[in-house]
Amino acid sequence: MSTKQPDWEAIERAFRAGALSIRTIAERHGISDTAIRSKARKNGWARDLSDQVRQAAKAKLVRTEVRTDGSHCEPRTDDEIVEEAATEAASVVLAHRAGLANWRAIADKLSVALAEIDVDEDNLGDFSRALNAGVDAQLKVIKGERQAYGLDSDEGNKTVDDLAALMDELSKDA
Numbered sequence: 001m002s003t004k005q006p007d008w009e010a011i012e013r014a015f016r017a018g019a020l021s022i023r024t025i026a027e028r029h030g031i032s033d034t035a036i037r038s039k040a041r042k043n044g045w046a047r048d049l050s051d052q053v054r055q056a057a058k059a060k061l062v063r064t065e066v067r068t069d070g071s072h073c074e075p076r077t078d079d080e081i082v083e084e085a086a087t088e089a090a091s092v093v094l095a096h097r098a099g100l101a102n103w104r105a106i107a108d109k110l111s112v113a114l115a116e117i118d119v120d121e122d123n124l125g126d127f128s129r130a131l132n133a134g135v136d137a138q139l140k141v142i143k144g145e146r147q148a149y150g151l152d153s154d155e156g157n158k159t160v161d162d163l164a165a166l167m168d169e170l171s172k173d174a
Contacts, residue, residue, distance in 0.1 A: 004030070006029050006030070006031050006035075007029060008039065010029070011025060011029050011031075011036060011039070012040075012043075012045055013081050013084065014028075015036060015040055015045050015047060016045055016046065016047060016048070016049050016078075016081055017049050017050070017053055017081050017082070017084070017085035018047045018048070018049055018050030018053065018085075019050065019053055019085045019088065019089060022036050022037060049078060049081060049082055049085070052078070052082045053082050053085040053086050053089060054089070055086075056082050056083060056085075056086030057085075057086040057089035057090045057093070058150065059086070060086055060087065060090035061090055061093055061094070061150070093148055096144070096148045097145075097148045097149070100141060100144045100145050100148055103137070103140075103141050103144070104141050104145070106137070107134065107137045107138045107141050110130070110133075110134045110137065111134060111138070114127070114130060114131055114134055
């Protein structure tokens with residue numbers, strides 16, 4: 001059985017960045033979360049960089065271009081730790097945005113297809129179900145886009161929720 005030493009510098013960076021749970025960090029490094037907590041307490045690690053990470057991630061998203069280079073030296077300063085975590089967070093959000101663009105295209109195709117269907121007594125039930133599914137898909141895409149592009153506000157969510165409630169009410173009569 002091999003007893004590989006944990007990379008405590010990497011664990012400290014992840015811990016201090018605050019972007020991952022202690023349990024997730026422990027799983028990634030093959031140690032217990034108790035060991036991390038103990039080491040953090042012993043060495044005075046603080047999980048106080050998460051706000052800086054979020055701010056740096058937002059700044060990266062505004063630029064929409066995340067630099068990635070093959071060389072990776074071990075970060076030592078808070079700024080370097082924040083930069084590393086912000087890059088990781090920004091890449092996740094950019095991937096979400098790309099996925100949402102695909103779902104928007106699918107929802108748009110369904111909308112076009114439904115607009116071209118002639119509704120009669122024979123297909124009214126199928127049309128209603130497809131319409132309900134299309135509206136549900138569209139609302140979920142809108143909500144996801146608002147989150148991924150940082151547009152969430154209480155008023156914005158209220159508008160989406162109100163629209164969803166209205167569409168539910170209308171679909172009952174169909």
